[in-house]
Amino acid sequence: MTIEEIKSAHMIYNDHYHRNHSRLYELTKDLIDWSEYPDEEKAFVDEFVCFEDDYYNYILHMERNNIIPKQVVDIGCQLGVQAFIFRDLIAYIGIDSYPIRLKLAGATFLNEMFPNLSISLENKTVISNMSLGYFNSEKFGVTDSVIIDNLKNCKTLYIASTWNIINSLRDYYKHFEQFKDDMMDEFPRVCLWN
Numbered sequence: 147m148t149i150e151e152i153k154s155a156h157m158i159y160n161d162h163y164h165r166n167h168s169r170l171y172e173l174t175k176d177l178i179d180w181s182e183y184p185d186e187e188k189a190f191v192d193e194f195v196c197f198e199d200d201y202y203n204y205i206l207h208m209e210r211n212n213i214i215p216k217q218v219v220d221i222g223c224q225l226g227v228q229a230f231i232f233r234d235l236i237a238y239i240g241i242d243s244y245p246i247r248l249k250l251a252g253a254t255f256l257n258e259m260f261p262n263l264s265i266s267l268e269n270k271t272v273i274s275n276m277s278l279g280y281f282n283s284e285k286f287g288v289t290d291s292v293i294i295d296n297l298k299n300c301k302t303l304y305i306a307s308t309w310n311i312i313n314s315l316r317d318y319y320k321h322f323e324q325f326k327d328d329m330m331d332e333f334p335r336v337c338l339w340n
């Protein structure tokens with residue numbers, strides 16, 4: 147999507163949708179062969195495919211601050227449909243421990259488990275939205291200190307996670323901005339950048 151399309155999609159999203167509902171499903175449904183997906187993944191297609199408004203916010207923040215990169219790495223991309231938002235602007239690498247079935251020009255998907263990644267995050271623009279930190283206590287078993295250690299040297303980091311992780315990461319970045327959000331007390335969305 148172009149910046150103008152993102153601005154307009156964001157406005158439409160804010161006016162008509164909320165977190166239990168996704169507009170991106172409508173925009174991407176013909177690109178995805180949902181018959182390839184197991185039933186438990188299909189079940190939430192109509193309701194929710196990603197935290198769509200966070201991704202709009204992140205790209206618009208890049209534009210406002212003149213930090214649009216050539217490439218982003220999105221850790222914990224789940225289905226990966228948010229790659230559609232990036233595809234006219236920024237090369238997208240989505241990573242998840244679950245296999246990603248989406249095929250989209252401009253997007254690369256890696257079925258890998260953070261922190262054991264085949265690419266370096268150093269000096270990159272990285273997104274981790276409701277993934278690292280959010281899932282620590284469940285089966286993923288990645289600790290806060292491992293997350294902090296692996297995310298402290300990015301160039302720009304968009305993260306929705308716990309305050310403990312975010313506050314520790316703040317020491318490694320020059321700039322900090324928090325996005326206003328209805329989940330901001332428990333899982334704040336922030337950008338940290340240099």
Ligand SMILES: C[S@@+](CC[C@H](N)C(=O)[O-])C[C@H]1O[C@@H](n2cnc3c(N)ncnc32)[C@H](O)[C@@H]1O
Nearest residue numbers: 196197222223224242243259260275276277281
């Ligand atoms: C709640 S979803 C968020 C999806 C997307 N980022 C969004 O904002 O809509 C979290 C995803 O993070 C993935 N995840 C959690 N820990 C991970 C890890 N250590 N390595 C790779 N993926 C991970 C899960 O498999 C899941 O698909």
